[in-house]
Amino acid sequence: MSCRSHSYWFAALLLLAGCSTHAHTLREPRELFYDNQLASAHSKLDKLSSKRRSDATVIELDLAMVDLLRGDPETCQQRLRKVRDKWDHDEQASASESVTAMITDDQRRAYHGEDYEKLLVRVFLTLASLMKDGVDAESYTLQILSKHEQLQQRADGRWGESARHAYRPPPIAFYLRGVLREATHANYDDALRAYQSTAEMLPADSFVNHDIERVSHGVHSAPGNGVLYIFSLVGRGPHKVEVAEQATSDALLIADRIVSAVGKYSVPPTLAPIKIPRIVSPVKPFDCLQVNVDGQTMGYTQPLTDVQLLAAQTFEAKVPEIMARAVARRVVKKSAIYVAKDQLNASAPLASLAMDAAGVAWEATESADTRCWGLLPREIQISRVELPAGKHDIQLSPAIAGRVSSPTSSRIDIVDGRNTYMLSYWPSLSPIGSAQISGQR
Amino acid sequence: MECSQWNRLCLLACLALLASGCRGYQYGHLIKNNQPDIVGSHTAGAEVYNPLIDESVSRLLGTQMVTAHPAMLGPDGLPACRTVCFVGVENKSAEELGDFKDQIYQQIDTQINRSESFKALSRRMVDAALQETRLRPDSLLVPDNMRLFTSVLQRDGQPVDYLLYATLTSGTTERNSSTQRDYLLTLELIDTRSGTFTKEQASIRKGYHQTYLGKALNYNPLKAWK
Numbered sequence: 202m203s204c205r206s207h208s209y210w211f212a213a214l215l216l217l218a219g220c221s222t223h224a225h226t227l228r229e230p231r232e233l234f235y236d237n238q239l240a241s242a243h244s245k246l247d248k249l250s251s252k253r254r255s256d257a258t259v260i261e262l263d264l265a266m267v268d269l270l271r272g273d274p275e276t277c278q279q280r281l282r283k284v285r286d287k288w289d290h291d292e293q294a295s296a297s298e299s300v301t302a303m304i305t306d307d308q309r310r311a312y313h314g315e316d317y318e319k320l321l322v323r324v325f326l327t328l329a330s331l332m333k334d335g336v337d338a339e340s341y342t343l344q345i346l347s348k349h350e351q352l353q354q355r356a357d358g359r360w361g362e363s364a365r366h367a368y369r370p371p372p373i374a375f376y377l378r379g380v381l382r383e384a385t386h387a388n389y390d391d392a393l394r395a396y397q398s399t400a401e402m403l404p405a406d407s408f409v410n411h412d413i414e415r416v417s418h419g420v421h422s423a424p425g426n427g428v429l430y431i432f433s434l435v436g437r438g439p440h441k442v443e444v445a446e447q448a449t450s451d452a453l454l455i456a457d458r459i460v461s462a463v464g465k466y467s468v469p470p471t472l473a474p475i476k477i478p479r480i481v482s483p484v485k486p487f488d489c490l491q492v493n494v495d496g497q498t499m500g501y502t503q504p505l506t507d508v509q510l511l512a513a514q515t516f517e518a519k520v521p522e523i524m525a526r527a528v529a530r531r532v533v534k535k536s537a538i539y540v541a542k543d544q545l546n547a548s549a550p551l552a553s554l555a556m557d558a559a560g561v562a563w564e565a566t567e568s569a570d571t572r573c574w575g576l577l578p579r580e581i582q583i584s585r586v587e588l589p590a591g592k593h594d595i596q597l598s599p600a601i602a603g604r605v606s607s608p609t610s611s612r613i614d615i616v617d618g619r620n621t622y623m624l625s626y627w628p629s630l631s632p633i634g635s636a637q638i639s640g641q642r
Numbered sequence: 643m644e645c646s647q648w649n650r651l652c653l654l655a656c657l658a659l660l661a662s663g664c665r666g667y668q669y670g671h672l673i674k675n676n677q678p679d680i681v682g683s684h685t686a687g688a689e690v691y692n693p694l695i696d697e698s699v700s701r702l703l704g705t706q707m708v709t710a711h712p713a714m715l716g717p718d719g720l721p722a723c724r725t726v727c728f729v730g731v732e733n734k735s736a737e738e739l740g741d742f743k744d745q746i747y748q749q750i751d752t753q754i755n756r757s758e759s760f761k762a763l764s765r766r767m768v769d770a771a772l773q774e775t776r777l778r779p780d781s782l783l784v785p786d787n788m789r790l791f792t793s794v795l796q797r798d799g800q801p802v803d804y805l806l807y808a809t810l811t812s813g814t815t816e817r818n819s820s821t822q823r824d825y826l827l828t829l830e831l832i833d834t835r836s837g838t839f840t841k842e843q844a845s846i847r848k849g850y851h852q853t854y855l856g857k858a859l860n861y862n863p864l865k866a867w868k
Contacts, residue, residue: 290665290667290668291665293665293666294665295665340741343740343741346738346740347740385769386769386772386773386776387729387730387768387769387772387779388730388743389778389779389780390732390733390734391733391739391743394733394738420776420777420778421776422776423776424774424775424776618773618774618776
């Protein structure tokens with residue numbers, strides 16, 4: 202085998218090397234966001250979004266979250282709609298991307314979101330719409346349920362009935378629908394159905410039982426009163442990290458040693474472990490928020506959707522497929538080296554060793570696809586307070602095991618017979634930015 | 643592995659990948675009036691609700707035309723239109739109506755308004771009255787509630803002769819992997835002065851099957867001809 206042939210092969214292998222993970226690039230703006238430096242986080246993300254990147258949609262989602270908390274729900278909606286439509290298009294199969302991903306890694310595929318992210322894009326579209334004027338909020342709630350139905354059917358087809366349990370819709374989807382139907386004062390039957398569906402997904406004695414009772418026999422609010430819904434996004438949410446699948450890598454190493462022993466040529470040993478992404482999430486910083494109105498304690502926010510659980514369950518159903526793809530990729534790479542040896546007749550030990558080393562290097566360039574919406578909360582909590590129409594002072598204080606931390610205050614205007622919505626994000630004991638209130642800008 | 647085997651393997655892999663397809667775009671088209679509606683595979687849609695609305699509303703209007711109601715005369719001496727307050731659509735069927743609920747409301751409302759003998763109140767007026775009185779739609783038949791509700795509308799210059807309720811119900815029959823669902827739309831017109839009511843219904847039966855042959859197995863055309 203000539204030196205020239207060798208150099209061609211090395212050059213080809215270098216070109217086929219996978220990308221480094223995107224987590225490093227986004228770490229800084231995400232940390233700025235969690236440090237409550239929204240303007241700096243926005244400018245960093247904006248800079249990244251102007252470049253042509255494979256994680257462009259993820260950056261767009263992070264920007265949407267920053268926009269929402271900076272009090273710009275309109276831009277937030279625009280960004281979320283853009284990502285929703287792009288993902289709907291990109292989730293179709295692409296032969297060219299499949300081929301590229303097979304010889305590099307999964308990061309070469311256009312990222313079309315994990316299934317939980319697809320649902321949460323629509324959840325946040327609903328929340329952003331409510332923060333603005335609520336015109337499209339009902340449509341978005343229907344879109345969450347419709348997308349969930351579609352994802353569940355697809356999961357059934359790909360992974361069998363076992364995936365059905367993992368593919369439960371986020372309870373907030375039904376709850377938001379109930380809230381909006383109840384607010385019409387005429388569609389209590391729809392609200393009842395929606396609250397009943399929410400209750401099926403929450404513990405038996407959940408707060409939704411009060412909602413069910415109210416829409417079954419009562420009314421939205423007493424004359425002269427309006428309703429305040431407090432949505433709190435608590436804790437840092439799920440994100441992906443790269444992990445080495447040691448057991449699979451060991452099995453593959455034994456398999457390729459057997460092939461090397463019985464075959465004409467050796468194949469590169471599996472020294473670089475197979476890497477796959479896993480979903481992790483930090484623990485909640487506190488249990489709930491205490492809600493004080495005009496100096497009086499009115500109650501606490503209640504868990505409505507465990508985003509970490511939703512992410513972990515839907516992602517777990519997909520893990521065998523990710524693993525199978527990673528193993529298939531290794532087999533393709535090993536076969537390519539084997540054929541290269543056969544074509545170049547690399548029977549000399551040194552040449553064979555050099556090609557094996559190149560093969561190992563090729564395999565080591567793979568990274569797990571850790572692209573994800575990194576600014577999601579761990580949990581979405583809710584509190585419903587009926588108040589007389591007029592202006593009120595609201596104080597929210599994190600509560601840990603009965604102890605209450607220092608509060609943050611907002612002033613709200615309640616309208617007779619209408620809903621007012623308040624949204625705040627609490628990754629730690631203090632919120633990011635100020636609480637967003639619907640119709641007050 | 644021989645080189646020819648590898649080539650064959652590569653060819654097969656390429657074919658398999660190509661078979662997985664390329665990304666396409668989504669297209670839309672207009673459905674002409676004479677073309678049938680798409681039949682929903684899992685739940686009812688336009689193919690069920692549109693005929694149900696047409697049939698039930700026309701029956702109700704037909705009945706009211708021939709019923710011997712003392713016609714009220716307008717200022718010009720001609721029979722005055724009777725005012726209908728369409729309270730809402732109640733869904734008691736096994737399926738979520740989704741975005742069809744408001745569609746059903748608007749279709750019924752429009753058809754009533756098109757008739758010569760009835761005039762429907764604006765939905766916005768009805769919603770505003772419900773919000774002001776904080777009455778549930780299903781509680782309007784309690785005499786005191788009805789008086790309160792109609793007085794609010796009358797105060798706003800909208801006297802009410804009738805309350806109209808639409809209720810969608812369903813009945814499900816299952817046979818192995820096939821299901822028959824009967825959809826029934828009931829319209830109930832209540833005279834606010836006398837409390838008497840008129841009721842009309844329309845129904846449609848629909849079959850759902852989990853296999854291509856489901857329809858043929860359950861509705862064998864040869865059997866039907868016998």
